[in-house]
Amino acid sequence: MNKEELFQEILKKQTYLCVGLDTDIKKIPKHLLKCPDPVFEFNKQIIDATIDHCVAYKPNIAFYEANGAKGWESLARTMEYIPENLFTIADAKRGDIGNTSSLYARAFFKNMKFHAITVAPYMGHDSVLPFLDFKGKWVILLALTSNPGSGDFQQLEVGKMKLYEKIIKSSLNWGSEDQLMYVVGATKATFLQNIRSIIPRHFLLVPGVGAQGGNLEEVSKFGLNDQGGLLVNASRSIIYASDNNDFAKQAGESAKKIQLEMETYLNKYG
Amino acid sequence: MNKEELFQEILKKQTYLCVGLDTDIKKIPKHLLKCPDPVFEFNKQIIDATIDHCVAYKPNIAFYEANGAKGWESLARTMEYIPENLFTIADAKRGDIGNTSSLYARAFFKNMKFHAITVAPYMGHDSVLPFLDFKGKWVILLALTSNPGSGDFQQLEVGKMKLYEKIIKSSLNWGSEDQLMYVVGATKATFLQNIRSIIPRHFLLVPGVGAQGGNLEEVSKFGLNDQGGLLVNASRSIIYASDNNDFAKQAGESAKKIQLEMETYLNKYG
Secondary structure, eight states: OOHHHHHHHHHHHTOOEEEEOOOOTTTSOGGGGGSSSHHHHHHHHHHHHHTTTOSEEEOBHHHHHTTHHHHHHHHHHHHHHSOTTSEEEEEEEEOOSHHHHHHHHIIIIIISOOSEEEEOOTTOHHHHHHHHTSTTOEEEEEEEOSSGGGGTTTTOEETTEEHHHHHHHHHTTTOOTTTEEEEEOGGGHHHHHHHHHHOSSSOEEEOOBSTTOBOHHHHHHHHOBTTBOEEEEEOHHHHTSOSSTTHHHHHHHHHHHHHHHHHHHHHHHO | OOHHHHHHHHHHHTOOEEEEOOOOTTTSOGGGGGSSSHHHHHHHHHHHHHTTTOSEEEOBHHHHHTTHHHHHHHHHHHHHHSOTTSEEEEEEEEOOSHHHHHHHHIIIIIISOOSEEEEOOTTOHHHHHHHHTSTTOEEEEEEEOSSGGGGTTTTOEETTEEHHHHHHHHHTTTOOTTTEEEEEOGGGHHHHHHHHHHOSSSOEEEOOBSTTOBOHHHHHHHHOBTTBOEEEEEOHHHHTSOSSTTHHHHHHHHHHHHHHHHHHHHHHHO
């Protein structure tokens, strides 16, 4: 899916919500545990209930790896179930030397057919470029993350800028705005204005709204541009909206509430 | 396995070689492809042939993920096959927000029983600490990697030091020398002297000897300390020493050659 197609989906559905499929088998409703693949069954019902209110799904790969080979099967089934017009992000935060990054790209882009993968920038250009060799696929580079530890290194001064700014600027030589997005935590909404001045036209993936406490209006005000430019992720506040039999219905209502708020902001700031 | 136990293995076997099980199904000898699990069969024969010449095995997880759920099964079988007195490293380069890093720790430490995992430091302390919660397990933090892109960010000046030095120094507050090791690329052997002045007693994991061109004597001279303090990884130069039926025998000979060289350096510099 290219940038324009993603923007058209945002306009059509009036939402830039990404639903984080961070499905922990220890947290899903008990009655699902008798299904042959409980994690997939949970995801399937969450997808059915939220698909009209979002444009993207983002499974965090850790939740699947924690279940070993079975987890990879749940992930593969989930990816087969998600329709092609939904943007899919492997939240994997990978990054390794060139020949190894190529294998991660094969795993997520070719075998699993994800549109995008999150990549950690620490190892530099040749750890990222192999992902960009896959035509029509996206790298979402960690820039400024939503967790407390983002202050440890990402915001250090390197020369006349912060490390995360240096990373964003360097990465502009690696690929185009049709290949690169950036992770910017919602808990850092005030930084968004500055980041928008460096990359006015790129898409940003913003986690941290919901359970992590980020403010959606602030994020939208500083993050939206005239081509959408924003995917805001919510995971726990949607998928665990209820732990009873009505979990999917409640997830749908939680996603719809966010969609309605986003519709307002698209008109106000977009 | 604790630091002292690892050191004793090094003394006993007179080697600090780590064999990288970067097993690409596209590169293994054709006759193995008719086995039920060709990747495991390859690993098993490599392990049998090299086990007397090394103290550690390091599967790079990308090579297994590229094969999906089957890859995870090959990895699990490989881990079950490796005896407990060999130090095992999941070369995964993971790192995510706290609750997610916990799941990666569960995947590699609890389910797979690895002794250690490589972790990318970009997201800061709370992305690393969940791994350190597992008693008796190790985090091997990326400091200065062996690839060309390591120059992009790792060697930037932050205040009066380089970023990788800042990361090493910060991490000393997160865990002890019985919990933390550091990745330092062999292609950067001249940096080892400086790193040793910051962390004289920690173990270093040094990839990049062999196919990547690092010099083993230089690495040993600057890296060894009076408790060993060094694991040097070789992957391709051992496991792909031959692509014929004699691949395991050749791998064993390649590993033995390195072991003999290491024996000299242990006496000369250790």
